[in-house]
Amino acid sequence: MAAITVTPDEPLMDDKLTIVVSGLRRHEAVTLYAVLTNDKKTFASCASYVADGSGTVDLENSSSTQGTYTGVEPMGLFWSMVQSPGQPRGTRITHKHVSLPLDTHISVFPGQVTLDQLFLRQDMEAIAKTTVSRWYKSRSVTRHPIKAGRLRGVLFLPPGEEPAPGVIDLFGMIGGLVEFRAALLASRGFVVLALAYVGYKDLPLPCYLNLSYFQEAVDWLSCHPRVRTGGLGVVGVSKGGEIGHVMARYMPEVKVLVAISAPTYYVFPGIRHPDDKRHERDILHVISIPILLFEAWRGDAKILSILGEDDQSMNIGLHQRLWNTIPADKKANMEMVTYPGAGHLIEPPYTPHYPSSYNNFMDVWLAWGGTPKPHADAQEKSWRRILQFLNTHLQMNSEQKFAPGSKL
Structure with a gap:
């Protein structure tokens, strides 16, 4: 069964994350999809990968073949985000409530899927999901x-x-x-x-x-x-x-x-x-x-x-x-x-x-x-x-x- 592992726990916004998808079939093609909604503004990104011989995609080593970024980019799902359709153009993510985290929802879909397809086909079923909560303000601040x-x-x-x-x-x-x-x-x-x-x-x-x-x-x-x-x-x-x-x-x-x-x-x-x-x-x-x-x-x-x-x-x-x-x-x-x-x-x-x-x-x-x-x-x-x-x-x-x- 596919699963997404993200470390460290409760990262700060400037922490580089380790994101690993495991439990895939050998050389299976999958697409990772990330969505962030803040202050009624939604941004999203995606990247397609091919699992290695052990059925694993490790963003620190695996290379994206298509999506909002390509190549080996451990944090590409975050920096490559673009506005979702149907919103006023020219919006920015300006997090106003720093005592709360910014939540990014990451899903894994089978096959190579484009961002437009992910936007249009809301009925697509993910094979793995997780939420990453990142913080500007540490809990101890x-x-x-x-x-x-x-x-x-x-x-x-x-x-x-x-x-x-x-x-x-x-x-x-x-x-x-x-x-x-x-x-x-x-x-x-x-x-x-x-x-x-x-x-x-x-x-x-x-x-x-x-x-x-x-x-x-x-x-x-x-x-x-x-x-x-x-x-x-x-x-x-x-x-x-x-x-x-x-x-x-x-x-x-x-x-x-x-x-x-x-x-x-x-x-x-x-x-x-x-x-x-x-x-x-x-x-x-x-x-x-x-x-x-x-x-x-x-x-x-x-x-x-x-x-x-x-x-x-x-x-x-x-x-x-x-x-x-x-x-x-x-x-x-x-x-x-x-x-x-x-x-x-x-x-x-x-x-x-x-x-x-x-x-x-x-x-x-x-x-x-x-x-x-x-x-x-x-x-x-x-x-x-x-x-x-x-x-x-x-x-x-x-x-x-x-x-x-x-x-x-």
Whole structure:
């Protein structure tokens, strides 16, 4: 009888899983089908395999012959997911309830079946099924909503009582409060403040962004009894990375900056996406104009800049131009890493690729760029690099370090 085995149990979202299908006939052709539903959004993937001589398909060694990915891809069922039919286009998985897992239902069907066939033929009978529950927030991490002065956000505390490095996590102009990356960082041993700054509760509109708000966040987190003294880290994507550049330049308490797809200039909306003729609203491509270059390197922060070479939301060539203006002695504090084929939304590993999406807060469509396999590789490699960078420059103690694959 066929069975699916997945290890480890209760994995974090950045854990690489071992997925094995056993009990098949020798050299039997089967198709694995994965479905994830979150916040009424459904994504799915599939891959066809041929069992080995012992009737086993092991995703760490077996090669997919067709599906949403091909070749040996242990986590392909997750990163290759695409939207199911019948949904509004341009949706993303943005997990809002990090104290609950994201459940992925995996089924095995006989023969080589395409994703379209799986979508259309709901009466197909699976020969094996299982559910994989993955977590952004470890059960041992605690979540604390924050309303202190003007500050709005959520603080995530790793287990234990000893002080740990503090990190402020910032997203872009998505609006509201986004917690999933902060929860995952806390699950790897950091004290993390997921900081809202626009479109959340009583916070002002974006035209009123004030640097003093972020200074208030730095002061508040620096004084928290669970945060180690000696400085903070900031992790920001897109607009959040841009804000992080300013914080690293003008706030000496910020010792480490990880800027992901962060513009170093003002941007202006551009033209309609050529592949999206069915929408009345424009997908915004960005015309990048170097009006303002933030000189974060003038501070003492260690800076890691993560960029996708196929970013359709900004011109990463300007980053290289900025890099060329930095004095050689200051470049020792900085790393700029670019990933071929990656787009703008470089998220934690095994997240599906979104070439474009609709931004409810801004009421626009945005083109992100990238292609699935290179983008997936970039997300996996950059996440390991981010954790290593934070561990090294925030001087996390060896007993506090939690690499992907470890348990908290």
